[in-house]
Amino acid sequence: MYSRTQNENGTYNTRCLYCFMTIASAVETDRELARLEARHICPERALAELLAMEIAIESRKQAS
Numbered sequence: 001m002y003s004r005t006q007n008e009n010g011t012y013n014t015r016c017l018y019c020f021m022t023i024a025s026a027v028e029t030d031r032e033l034a035r036l037e038a039r040h041i042c043p044e045r046a047l048a049e050l051l052a053m054e055i056a057i058e059s060r061k062q063a064s
């Protein structure tokens, strides 16, 4: 999940909504934004997914 904002000169900034890090600024095209966003490896998101996985495993254990 990313938050894109546009600058006065028409370029874009994009920020990760998980770790609130600015991934890129003054990007000129949508395609470039998508490329840079795809390249972001988010520590917060990885952690959130790991926790979700553990919760799923735990709840499965309790069910059986």
Ligand SMILES: [Zn+2]
Pocket: 016, 017, 018, 019, 020, 021, 040, 041, 042, 043, 044, 045
């Ligand atoms: Zn992030």
